[in-house]
Amino acid sequence: MFKLALKNTLFYKGRSTATAVLTFASTILFILYISLTNGSHNAILENSLKIYTGAIEIYHKDYRDIGGNEYLIQNVKAITDKLAKIEAIEAYSTRYETYGLLSNKEHSAASMVAGIEPEKEKILSSLESALTEGAFLDKNSANCVYMGIELAKKLKLGIGDEVAFIGSASDGSFAADIFRVCATFKTGSFEFDSSSSFIARSYFDELMYAKNRASYITIKLKNIDDAEKVNSQIITIIDDENLESLTWKTLMRNMVESMEVDAVFGYISLSLFMVVIFFVIMIYGFINVSSRIKGFGVLRCIGLSKRNIFSILFYEILILSILATVLATPIAAYICYYYSINPIVIEGIADIYKDYGIVLNEIPFDFNLFTIGWNLGVIYLLNFLSILYPYMYINSFGPFEATRHV
Numbered sequence: 423m424f425k426l427a428l429k430n431t432l433f434y435k436g437r438s439t440a441t442a443v444l445t446f447a448s449t450i451l452f453i454l455y456i457s458l459t460n461g462s463h464n465a466i467l468e469n470s471l472k473i474y475t476g477a478i479e480i481y482h483k484d485y486r487d488i489g490g491n492e493y494l495i496q497n498v499k500a501i502t503d504k505l506a507k508i509e510a511i512e513a514y515s516t517r518y519e520t521y522g523l524l525s526n527k528e529h530s531a532a533s534m535v536a537g538i539e540p541e542k543e544k545i546l547s548s549l550e551s552a553l554t555e556g557a558f559l560d561k562n563s564a565n566c567v568y569m570g571i572e573l574a575k576k577l578k579l580g581i582g583d584e585v586a587f588i589g590s591a592s593d594g595s596f597a598a599d600i601f602r603v604c605a606t607f608k609t610g611s612f613e614f615d616s617s618s619s620f621i622a623r624s625y626f627d628e629l630m631y632a633k634n635r636a637s638y639i640t641i642k643l644k645n646i647d648d649a650e651k652v653n654s655q656i657i658t659i660i661d662d663e664n665l666e667s668l669t670w671k672t673l674m675r676n677m678v679e680s681m682e683v684d685a686v687f688g689y690i691s692l693s694l695f696m697v698v699i700f701f702v703i704m705i706y707g708f709i710n711v712s713s714r715i716k717g718f719g720v721l722r723c724i725g726l727s728k729r730n731i732f733s734i735l736f737y738e739i740l741i742l743s744i745l746a747t748v749l750a751t752p753i754a755a756y757i758c759y760y761y762s763i764n765p766i767v768i769e770g771i772a773d774i775y776k777d778y779g780i781v782l783n784e785i786p787f788d789f790n791l792f793t794i795g796w797n798l799g800v801i802y803l804l805n806f807l808s809i810l811y812p813y814m815y816i817n818s819f820g821p822f823e824a825t826r827h828v
Contacts, residue, residue: 423730427737437710438742444706445746445805448699453754453797455695459688460788461762472548473609474618475673476514476640477649478656483666485637491592494518495636495665502639504659510652512644515542516636518626522589522597524619529577535567535587535619536637537626546642549607549620556581556605563622566604572616574606581605592632599629646670696804704808711735711812718816728817735809743805747798755794761787 431438480501485493495501498516505514518537523530540559544550549568550558559568567585579585583603591597601621608615627633643652649669656667711718718731765786 423733424737427734428741431738431741438738440706441703441710441739442742442746444703445743445801446750448703448804449747449750449798449801450754450757452695452699452801453751453794454757454787455692456793456797457754457758457762457787457789458785459692460790460793461765461786463685464788465765465786473552473611473614474547474549475670476546477643477646477670478641478653478667479673480639480641480656480660480665480667481637483664491590491594494592494632495638496634498634498636498639501660501665505639505641505656508652508655508659510644510648510655512642513542513545514639514641515539515546516623516639518592518623518630518632518635519637520589520630522587524573524577524601525586525588526577526579526583531573531576533573533617533619535589535621535626537623537630537632538620539623546640548609552607552609554606554608556603558605559620559622561622561624563604564625565599565601566622567601568605568607568620569603570615570618571606571608572612573619574603576616579603589630591630592635595631597629696800699801700804700808703805704811707739707808708812708815711816715816731816732809732813735813736806739805739809743802747801751794751798755789755791758787758794759789762789 480495482493482495495516502514502516505511516539520535521532522535524533524535525531538549538559540550540561540563544558554571556568559566569579574580577585581603585601585603586598587601588596588598601619623632641652641656643649649671653667653669660667721731721734722728767785
């Protein structure tokens, strides 16, 4: 049956070429569509995590719901010593966050003021790479404040200007100081850039009486896909009922829900795309099979069974599918690989969609061999399903009736 199918494929050159071209184009478009969708989702997640949120963060259980200095993590060093033993953790840092009033002679604004470990933040977040003017913090930055560019604009501050800070220390006492603007940053997230300031912990801890205390501990993993597994390990190794360890899926619940909704619409679009591919191939196959009913009738008359006819159709579509995908897959894979390394840049897209978590103008593709593999599997499945109706249509004719078909 295979040899007969091969002969049919070579004999009906026009039909074979058209079917192969349809499969070729469908394969490339399908792989690129999935790659672009996955790449966009991964980029949104990675960029959002890079700004400030960690893959995993450790809190006092009531800190996120209630807040306040009474729910700070105490004896931070004992916890970080345990984290250092977990190989899957790439880096970790302690942060002390508070909210206060920043004022100059004419303007005032509420701001989150956070004490950070500058050297660790260079690994953990994109705070340093978001620098727009000045110099990033270091452990000797003293009263230097690293301020969001939108907040600086709101306060009418420039590099070297002084701003007064008023807030509450970790022990509940009154805290006040004069900070000097040493640098500004822009992450692309307007809300974050308009409400955040950072001070080196080496200085801020003295002001806030926060030594060996932290609002939370943020963690970067070597592989973000291991978040749940590593989180379970952290909970076990810390062994403190007053602390909780949360992954990015909880910390960024709103974004996760938005991505899930987007994924639903993506699956709907994908389903429509698959339906179009299926019916285009099936209709074209039906038209071609309809023109060959007399030939199939002759084959039935000389002794071929219905199973043999099905085998011929199966081998024909198998030959054409393999030919088309062997040509299309390397092309599609190369495009995915190239644009995963060199993302498409659309100037201004971050400003338009900044409220949706897009903070870069780049649209990367996702190069994943497993994804490409199941994409090919879907294309093969659709092609094979497309021969079912033509096969049933052929069998609606008896052998002698088919030989007289015009």
